Amino acid sequence: MHEAGGTQQRAKREGDALSGNDFGLSMADSTYGSGDFNVPHNIWIHEDVVYVADRENHRVQLFDVDGKYKSTWTDFIQPTDIYIDDNDIAYVGELRDRMSIADLNGNVLSRWGRFPSQEPGQFYASHGIWAESHGDVYVGEVL
Numbered sequence: 001m002h003e004a005g006g007t008q009q010r011a012k013r014e015g016d017a018l019s020g021n022d023f024g025l026s027m028a029d030s031t032y033g034s035g036d037f038n039v040p041h042n043i044w045i046h047e048d049v050v051y052v053a054d055r056e057n058h059r060v061q062l063f064d065v066d067g068k069y070k071s072t073w074t075d076f077i078q079p080t081d082i083y084i085d086d087n088d089i090a091y092v093g094e095l096r097d098r099m100s101i102a103d104l105n106g107n108v109l110s111r112w113g114r115f116p117s118q119e120p121g122q123f124y125a126s127h128g129i130w131a132e133s134h135g136d137v138y139v140g141e142v143l
Contacts, residue, residue: 053079073106093126
């Protein structure tokens with residue numbers, strides 16, 4: 001959601017595709033059902049599935065490449081970034097002190113962090129994720 005001049009702007013799905021301008025933004029009411037967003041923070045496309053980190057709805061929503069809603073993953077705290085590696089493992093950065101590792105069905109396999117910290121292995125606010133072929137995972141944070 002983007003606040004401008006006292007109004008709230010957010011992405012809303014209309015019909016079978018995201019509509020509005022090129023970024024899928026339109027003025028909408030305050031209900032957030034399947035396919036609607038409240039601060040869509042990041043997208044990742046993997047095997048013709050579009051994964052959207054729907055930050056303020058605390059979920060990841062999945063669409064086909066034409067914008068048709070497929071499903072929702074829950075059990076996240078303000079997801080900010082998604083990265084899917086070559087082994088079909090999803091890394092979901094969460095604004096509130098942790099990162100979740102999930103399979104492509106949204107089942108959480110592991111979590112790193114949980115309390116705000118700048119200590120190794122803990123997070124303050126993960127904001128960007130990338131992994132390399134050797135299995136090293138890089139996390140960018142907002143401090």
